[in-house]
Amino acid sequence: MSADVSRHVAIDLGASSGRVALGTVQAGKLTVEVLHRFPNGGVPVQGGLYWDVLGLWREVLHGLRLAAGHGPIDSVGVDSWAVDYALLDEHDQLIGGVHHYRDTRTDGVMEDLLTRMPREAVYDATGIQFLPFNTAYQLVAHERQAPGVLGRAAHLLMVPDLLHFWLSGRQVTEQTNASTTQLYDPRTGQWAGPVLDAFQVPAGLLPDIVPPGTDLGEVTSAITHETGLAGTRVVAPATHDTASAVAAVPARGEGWAYLSSGTWSLVGVETSHPVITPEALRHNLTNEAGVGSTTRLLKNIMGLWIIQECRRAWGNPEFAQLYANAELAPSGGPLIDPDDARFLPPGLDMPQRVQAYCEETGQATPQSPAEITRCILESLAVRTSEVLSALENVTRQTISTVHIVGGGSQVRFLNQLIADLSGRVVVAGPVEATLIGNLLVQAEACGQIPEGSLRDIVLTSEALDTFEPRSVPATRKPLIGQDQAARS
Known part of the structure; x- marks a missing residue:
């Protein structure tokens, strides 16, 4: 070699x-x-x-x-x-x-x-x-x-x-x-x-x-x-796979947040020190260690797990078809709180749990897989937007760009929903952020790349997609129980 x-x-x-x-x-x-x-x-x-x-x-x-x-x-x-x-x-x-x-x-x-x-x-x-x-x-x-x-x-x-x-x-x-x-x-x-x-x-x-x-x-x-x-x-x-993924976020400067999108959605910003304040506690934010002595101030959201379990209940149809059908379903329908404890355990009754949540909160009940999938995706987009606003409030910084990395960055419909509902530019990719972050931290430790050059290498090595907000952010009611201190 x-x-x-x-x-x-x-x-x-x-x-x-x-x-x-x-x-x-x-x-x-x-x-x-x-x-x-x-x-x-x-x-x-x-x-x-x-x-x-x-x-x-x-x-x-x-x-x-x-x-x-x-x-x-x-x-x-x-x-x-x-x-x-x-x-x-x-x-x-x-x-x-x-x-x-x-x-x-x-x-x-x-x-x-x-x-x-x-x-x-x-x-x-x-x-x-x-x-x-x-x-x-x-x-x-x-x-x-x-x-x-x-x-x-x-x-x-x-x-x-x-x-x-x-x-x-x-x-x-x-x-x-x-x-x-x-x-x-x-x-x-x-x-x-x-x-x-x-x-x-x-x-x-x-x-x-x-x-x-x-x-x-x-x-x-x-x-x-x-x-x-x-x-x-x-x-x-x-x-921690999220820490590796965040290390590979292809961002420069300030004013950006990340969403590591997969089974879990992890929405956060990178800070130079822990943010442990009464306001951070009120929003139930987490301070996790990052690469290069940084802190990842973030929120865990249930993520695509809910769709994964629904898909299993529906006989494992192709994800691409599920998302395509969801995009054709009516917009502005019911919303769930993705972080409701009922959605944490595995089970083939996940579609019924989504429907029960909608019924219990006085909303229309989604019936078809397309309607249920759209309900989940819109709920994730709304919840992401809420967390971005909370991060702005806690850090007193404006977030103008959201970098979505991980497997969920391939869900173009979700990316556009997040751009539309948050009013922020979304940059999607790399899909393999976790692998890239893992590998480049190793390469830096071995002296094979200059210290601090990791994100520059990602920017020169990966193709990215950009999603602009298509309109003024739509008004959607807050999700039930959002950011309560007692919320799990």
């Missing part, structure tokens, strides 16, 4: 699928080739919901074998969804399975714990949005479900950190994922001791926190034997 060419492997684990991709950096540009795709999803076991983490590991090893066939690989790094974790014993063996954040074991736990430590105090210590599946609440639920389990555990590793441990032999928690747990202090960059104490989470479980771009050493001899990779560095990228 010539000195001006480097190769890196990104392992990207999403809630519905995973990928192993090869990124080649040459002459200031990045090319990405997905080598292996594989399905992912929750596995129900005795009333619980789990991830098949060993099955994912098998697929990752297969992808790495394919990567090794392309010649020397400079580095490999893993990103995934947030909040979920594995417990290991003193021999570094898994204790039980890895629970899925949609497992109902956390029902009511958040409300109970906030009687131990007031909401305002928890937010001041962590700056994190109150969601029932945050790691803090999962751990308490785990202890209640299996008394003594936290005492028996020697280590806790977030999902991507677990895979980095299996690759390199080193146990750490990468900062962007640590910041999602509601156990992390964004001001100090360390674990939040008062929260650990209040929720009775043993501090000794939690490894050292490292920033994105940390070199964890070479792959182990066992990995070399299994995959053929030799001398490859294990580099922790921004292991």
Whole structure:
């Protein structure tokens, strides 16, 4: 390999699928080739919901074998969804399975714990949005479900950190994922001791926190034997997939926000420091760590998950046809609150849940798949617009452009709805922002690209689509219960 060419492997684990991709950096540009795709999803076991983490590991090893066939690989790094974790014993063996954040074991736990430590105090210590599946609440639920389990555990590793441990032999928690747990202090960059104490989470479980771009050493001899990779560095990228995606937002200057669009919609702005204020708490905004010592001030919205589950209930028609039919359905119809708790669990009754919400709120009931899909898409666009306005209020900055990245950036109808309903210019792409961010953080850590050049490389490597607002923003009633402090 010539000195001006480097190769890196990104392992990207999403809630519905995973990928192993090869990124080649040459002459200031990045090319990405997905080598292996594989399905992912929750596995129900005795009333619980789990991830098949060993099955994912098998697929990752297969992808790495394919990567090794392309010649020397400079580095490999893993990103995934947030909040979920594995417990290991003193021999570094898994204790039980890895629970899925949609497992109902956390029902009511958040409300109970906030009687131990007031909401305002928890937010001041962590700056994190109150969601029932945050790691803090999962751990308490785990202890209640299996008394003594936290005492028996020697280590806790977030999902991507677990895979980095299996690759390199080193146990750490990468900062962007640590910041999602509601156990992390964004001001100090360390674990939040008062929260650990209040929720009775043993501090000794939690490894050292490292920033994105940390070199964890070479792959182990066992990995070399299994995959053929030799001398490859294990580099922790921004292991929270949203953090990797935001790192690849092709933006310059000020006045922009991002929407990482997929199973979840994550709407936010990038700031130089955490914004932990009463107003941020009122809007239930989250402060998560980003690349380059930035903070991602954002809001989690339920996202395209609702359509994904409706599609499953309808026999898996093509997404393109669903969206095309929805565009032909009447506009200005009923709206749902995407963040209503009823839409969180999986289930083939998702279309009925949408209809029930509309009926309960005195709106017309969407009947056909096209009407239900349009209802969901318009609701997501309205909710996005609401969050953008909240971010403007909290930061006192004007947002004129919204960068949509991720798989949802391909939904042109949704992109246009967001432009129309928010009155802002929408720039869509790149679709593979998570992979790109992961790969370029690795490349920077390996010294293959200049520090701080990541977004410039994205701008020169990717084609983008622009959606202008077609009219003055339409007036739509606010979604039920928006931004209530108690909202999950």
